[in-house]
Structures are given as C-alpha cells and as structure tokens.
Amino acid sequence: MSRTGIIYGINGPVIYLKGNTGFKMSEMVYVGEEKLVGEVISLDKDRTTIQVYEETSGLRPGEVVEASGEAVSVTLAPGILDNIFDGIERPLERIAENAGAFITKGISVDSLDMQKLWETHITVSEGDVLHGGDIIAEVPETRAIVHKCMVPPDISGTVVSVVEDGRYTIHDTLVTLELNDGTTRDITMIQRWPIRVPRPVHDRIPASVPLITGQRILDTMFPIAKGGTAAIPGGFGTGKTMTQHQIAKWSDADIIIYIGCGERGNEMTQVLEEFQELVDPRSGNPLMNRTVLIANTSNMPVAAREASIYTGLTLAEYYRDMGYDVAIMADSTSRWAEALRELSGRLEEMPAEEGFPAYLASRLSAFYERAGMMHNLNGTDGSVTIIGAVSPQGGDFSEPVTQNTKRFVRCFWGLDKSLAYERHFPAIHWLTSYSEYLIDLAGWYNEHVSPKFVDYRNRMMAILNQENSLMEIVKLIGGDVLPDDQKLTLEIAKVIRLGFLQQNAFHKDDTCVSLEKQFKMMEIILYLYKKCRELVARGMPMSVLKAEHIFERIISIKYDVPNDNLQMLDFYHQEIDDFYQAVLEKNA
Incomplete structure (x- = not known):
C-alpha cells in the first residue's frame, strides 16, 4: 500500500504535510496532481517537510503527496556520456522533443534511452564467483570510452546463467547470480544509486x-x-x-x-x-x-x-x-x-x-x-x-x-x-x-619530466616574490634609483609574467602546452637570468642589455615555437650566448 500525505502549507519550494505520513528521511516523493519531484528533508511526529525540485506555482493545500520508496537517485548505465541533463538527471534534449524549449512541470522522461541496443561483450562465465563492483560486460558507449557494466556494490554471488555477446538494451538481463542466501538475482546494465551516498571503494x-x-x-x-x-x-x-x-x-x-x-x-x-x-x-x-x-x-x-x-x-x-x-x-x-x-x-x-x-x-x-x-x-x-x-x-x-x-x-x-x-x-x-600538492608530485616530475623541474619552478617563484617587494619601493621613489641587479630582477619577472604565466587560449600553439615545453621555457628564462647577472656583475648597465631586445625575444617563445617542433627551443641557449658575447664586444 502506497504511503501518502496531504499538503497543508507551501512556502516556495518547501511544502509541509501534517501528521505522521510514514515517509522516510531523504526519500523521493511525488507532489500533487502534476507529480512534481521532491525530497523529504525533515520529519517529526506532527509534520513532514519536503523540498520540491520543480516550480511549485499552482500547487495548493489539500493535494496528495506519494512516497516513491527510494531516496533521490540517479540511473547509471550506458548512455550517460554525450548527454545533457538537468539537476535531477532528466535529459534536456528528450524534454525538448516532448515539451519544447522550456521544462514543463511534472514532466517524466527516462533518464537514459531504454530502447537503444548496445553492442555488448560479456566478460564472465557460468560458475564465476562475483562480488560488488566486478565487471560483467563491456559496452563501447562512445568512440572514446568503453563502458564497463558492473555488479552493484552491495551484491555478491555465483553466476548461474549468462547471455552470449550481442546487442542488448540497458534493462535486458545479462547475468543471473545465485546469492549467498540461495535466492537468484538478475543483473542488467542499470544501477540506481542515491546521490547523497558516496559509492564504496576498497x-x-x-x-x-x-x-x-x-x-x-x-x-x-x-x-x-x-x-x-x-x-x-x-x-x-x-x-x-x-x-x-x-x-x-x-x-x-x-x-x-x-x-x-x-x-x-x-x-x-x-x-x-x-x-x-x-x-x-x-x-x-x-x-x-x-x-x-x-x-x-x-x-x-x-x-x-x-x-x-x-x-x-x-x-x-x-x-x-x-x-x-x-x-x-x-x-x-x-x-x-x-x-x-x-x-x-x-x-x-x-x-x-x-x-x-x-x-x-x-x-x-x-x-x-x-x-x-x-x-x-x-x-x-x-x-x-x-x-x-x-x-x-x-x-x-x-x-x-x-x-x-x-x-x-x-x-x-x-x-x-x-x-x-x-x-x-x-x-x-x-x-x-x-x-x-607540489611536494606530493615532486617524485612524478623528477621521473617523467626532469629532476630540476621543481627547483626551476621554485626559483621562478622566488623572482616573482622579489619583484613584489621591489615594486613597493618603485611605487614610492621610482625605478630609476634601483641598482642594476634589482632592475634585472624586475625585467626577468616581467619575462616570467608575460612569457610564461600569461597564456592565449585562442592561439593554436599557446592554448595548450606540454610539460616538456613548459620545462624548456623555464630553463631558457633562468639561463637568460644567469647570463644577464654575469653581465651586470661585470658592470654592464641594464639600458645596454635592454637595447639588444633579448627579453622580448624570450617572451615571444610561446608563439614562435610550434608545439610539434620543440627542437627549436634548443637554439635559444645559443641565441642567449650570442647576446652575451655581443654585449661584451660592444662594451669592451
């Protein structure tokens, strides 16, 4: 016998039922004549409170609320990918086909396509002992992803019958299990799972x-x-x-x-x-x-x-x-x-x-x-x-x-x-x-990119922090009074900001950059910093270094080096060495 209650109060998306309805906490309910979807959020002996997931205009006291017998859940099966859902897993494209551009109240459509036939490869045999989470079949859900149909987490048993490879809908029985208590259970591609309960893991x-x-x-x-x-x-x-x-x-x-x-x-x-x-x-x-x-x-x-x-x-x-x-x-x-x-x-x-x-x-x-x-x-x-x-x-x-x-x-x-x-x-x-996460990931960077990766990153962050400190002085008394080594820090920080941290989402080579290219860009920037410091230590003023336009050349690496030709990055070390020699010769 279905459990029901009568609406006696409505406050926007929150409705109240009087008396002991027998509903359970977090249970999904159907509200009123239009069967609006709702969830029980508060219970006491005299009143049940429900939040409604749809527009409640037109709802009135006296209408009936029916229990569904399960918590607010989602349907899990092939067909989820390449789909657009609303907040309670109703497919918007299917709703648009049935009701137009706007979601009408009380509309009920299946979350997933129940009629579509999926090419299914069975991965278990009769006599196999299965536990929750074990994979029973593989379905090519899209060209990119193979969907692995699993035994629901709370079920285990022995396979007593299994279908052959072929085309099946998501509600067709694939495997029949004999449970530990002697009963049998048909396993389909579909699982239902409450949205507020984390799925179990090992x-x-x-x-x-x-x-x-x-x-x-x-x-x-x-x-x-x-x-x-x-x-x-x-x-x-x-x-x-x-x-x-x-x-x-x-x-x-x-x-x-x-x-x-x-x-x-x-x-x-x-x-x-x-x-x-x-x-x-x-x-x-x-x-x-x-x-x-x-x-x-x-x-x-x-x-x-x-x-x-x-x-x-x-x-x-x-x-x-x-x-x-x-x-x-x-x-x-x-x-x-x-x-x-x-x-x-x-x-x-x-x-x-x-x-x-x-x-x-x-x-x-x-x-x-x-x-x-x-x-x-x-x-x-x-x-x-x-x-x-x-x-x-x-x-x-x-x-x-x-x-x-x-x-x-x-x-x-x-x-x-x-x-x-x-x-x-x-x-x-x-x-x-x-x-x-930087410390946790350092081992991976050492193994897959370079043992110097994290060190280079930290050195660049140190330069950016130094820039921030120096900018306080620049704002007060201007940049001209700074010594050349501090002017160099500001210039290299600018190279880092514009040439490394700034990224153009609409440029074909800059929108996505591999870790190898990121590392080599860091290496080049820090090599430039090292060579420029040597020049400044020899007494070269920053105005001479800037006149060679080397800083602009390094900033433009992100656009000038295609992602499929990273060998070009190796020439920048030579370019920096040539710049170093040119400055020394001009100012000898």
Whole structure:
C-alpha cells in the first residue's frame, strides 16, 4: 500500500504535510496532481517537510503527496556520456522533443534511452564467483570510452546463467547470480544509486600523479593531483568559467563532468554550443564523447540547484569505479551555497555568517571529501578530481563560501580582477594562489619530466616574490634609483609574467602546452637570468642589455615555437650566448 500525505502549507519550494505520513528521511516523493519531484528533508511526529525540485506555482493545500520508496537517485548505465541533463538527471534534449524549449512541470522522461541496443561483450562465465563492483560486460558507449557494466556494490554471488555477446538494451538481463542466501538475482546494465551516498571503494590512494591541463601557471606553478581538489575564486569577469573550459578541453582526465550550477542561462548555452563543436585533442573524436553536461541555470528551481552537485558527483564516482580518471567542473559552488541559504531561510533555521546556514562548512567538506584517487572494489584504480569555481560578491575572498572552501581544498587558484582588466589571462595571481600538492608530485616530475623541474619552478617563484617587494619601493621613489641587479630582477619577472604565466587560449600553439615545453621555457628564462647577472656583475648597465631586445625575444617563445617542433627551443641557449658575447664586444 502506497504511503501518502496531504499538503497543508507551501512556502516556495518547501511544502509541509501534517501528521505522521510514514515517509522516510531523504526519500523521493511525488507532489500533487502534476507529480512534481521532491525530497523529504525533515520529519517529526506532527509534520513532514519536503523540498520540491520543480516550480511549485499552482500547487495548493489539500493535494496528495506519494512516497516513491527510494531516496533521490540517479540511473547509471550506458548512455550517460554525450548527454545533457538537468539537476535531477532528466535529459534536456528528450524534454525538448516532448515539451519544447522550456521544462514543463511534472514532466517524466527516462533518464537514459531504454530502447537503444548496445553492442555488448560479456566478460564472465557460468560458475564465476562475483562480488560488488566486478565487471560483467563491456559496452563501447562512445568512440572514446568503453563502458564497463558492473555488479552493484552491495551484491555478491555465483553466476548461474549468462547471455552470449550481442546487442542488448540497458534493462535486458545479462547475468543471473545465485546469492549467498540461495535466492537468484538478475543483473542488467542499470544501477540506481542515491546521490547523497558516496559509492564504496576498497581504499584511498595518496595523490602522486598530476592532472596535466596544458596551462602553464597550473601545471608548473600550482599543480593539482588526480583525485585532488581545487577552488577557483574570483569576481565577475575574472575568467572562472574560461579557466574551467580550458581544463575541460585540454586536461588528461578520461571523462569530464561539467556542472553548471546556478549560472546564467546564456553562459550555459555558450558552454553547450562550444562543447558540441570541440574536437578531443587526444583522439580526434568529438569532445562530447567523453563529457557529461549538467545544466541547472539560475532561472531553474533553486532546490534542484542544490541536488545538481550531488548528481554530478555520483556520475563521476560511477565512472571512477570503472577505472577512469574523472574531472568535475563545478561552476559555481557559490550559487549552490546561495541555494542552501534560500532553503534554510524558508525553513526558518537560525542563520550563521552572512545569512548562510550553520551547516555550510560541513556540506562543503562532504562535497570535496568525495574526491580522491581510489583503489576500487574490482581492483582497478580511478580518480575523481573536483575543481570548484567560487563567485564571492564583489571579489571579496573573506566571505564565508571562499573561506570555508579554503579549509577543504589543497589547491587555491585565486583570480585577480586587476590582472583581468590588464588582459592578463589566466588571471590567476601567483601571490595569492597556492598548491599543497607540489611536494606530493615532486617524485612524478623528477621521473617523467626532469629532476630540476621543481627547483626551476621554485626559483621562478622566488623572482616573482622579489619583484613584489621591489615594486613597493618603485611605487614610492621610482625605478630609476634601483641598482642594476634589482632592475634585472624586475625585467626577468616581467619575462616570467608575460612569457610564461600569461597564456592565449585562442592561439593554436599557446592554448595548450606540454610539460616538456613548459620545462624548456623555464630553463631558457633562468639561463637568460644567469647570463644577464654575469653581465651586470661585470658592470654592464641594464639600458645596454635592454637595447639588444633579448627579453622580448624570450617572451615571444610561446608563439614562435610550434608545439610539434620543440627542437627549436634548443637554439635559444645559443641565441642567449650570442647576446652575451655581443654585449661584451660592444662594451669592451
């Protein structure tokens, strides 16, 4: 017998039912005549509180609410990739076919295509003993990704029957298991999983491999590990979304999940259109072949915004369980926090700092804690990397969302509006940003790039810090009074800023740069610094060095050296030596 309740109060997306309904905490319910999707968020003996994930206009007291019998869950099976969902995993393209450009209330469509036949290769045999997470079949989901169908994590048993290789829908039985209690269970491609419950793993592995993004300031100066967490805070127009786009396009993650959480509709439209056109640089296939987009724009119901973050996380954990490296772009966690604040206000909870709920920190920590490099139940290794944009009002990093996020992430890429106004992109400021992964990743850099990589990075950071100190003096009394060795520091810092940290997303050779090229660029800049210091020590004034235009030549390396011809970088050492000799001869 279905459990039901009667609405007696409505407050925006929050509704109240009187009496003991028999509903369970976090259970999904269907609200009113239009069967709106909702979730139980509070229970006591006299009242049940539900948040509704759809627009509640037109809903009235007296309408019936029905229990579904399960928590808010997502459907996991082939067909997730190359798809666009809303915050509760409803496919927007299917909705558009059925109901037009706007999501109508109460619309019910399957999350995934139930009729499509998938070419399936079975990987188990009769008599095999299987445990949760074991792979039973492989399906080429897209040209880029093989989907590995797994036994649900909470099931184990012996295979008593299995189908042959062939074409099957996602709800066809592939394997029948005899469980430990003697009952049998049919296993299909489909799993259902509650979005607020982390998927189980065998154990967590320490971070030791970088997520290579092709962006110099990220890969070299402030790297993030696979399975790591990063925040990109910045005011309006500083480039949070563009930085995430660059990472999504060029990083070496196997799968990208882009969550547009509360962003402007026209911005999400641009994302959708761009991603449909992009070509994956690794395979030559469309980038959407390994991408999932979750669109929950600012004009969509606020409660679904809060759920969209967990929907994306659960999809990421599912692919991680197959052994893939997944990167989540959450844009932006501030809009998610604002959704929490609005719901908390409607629930009349005691507000904390700036009106945010007292549990803001614990929700943020629970979100970022689901990242990590994991050893899965089936013996594979996979990772979920979370990169969350933060949109502090007025660019104020002291507000609660930014401050609490800093407590739970190990990589902080602080965007600076003054850099953005100077058209220096990415506008990540090297003095406010940091990465705690550098020590963890040093061994990988030593083995795969060069033992000098981290040392060169630290020397460049030291030059930038010296520049910051010297600029305080320059602002007070001007640069002409500085000795030549300090003028040289300022000039080399300018080379680092313009020639290395600044990167052009629209230049074919500069938009994505390999670690080998990044290392050689650092090597050339530091070699130039070394030779110039020798000249200054010999008494050469900076005006003579600048007259040779060597600094401009080194800045332009990023455009002049194609990514497929890195041998050209070897000639720059000779060019610097020639410059050194020319200065000595002219001023002998």
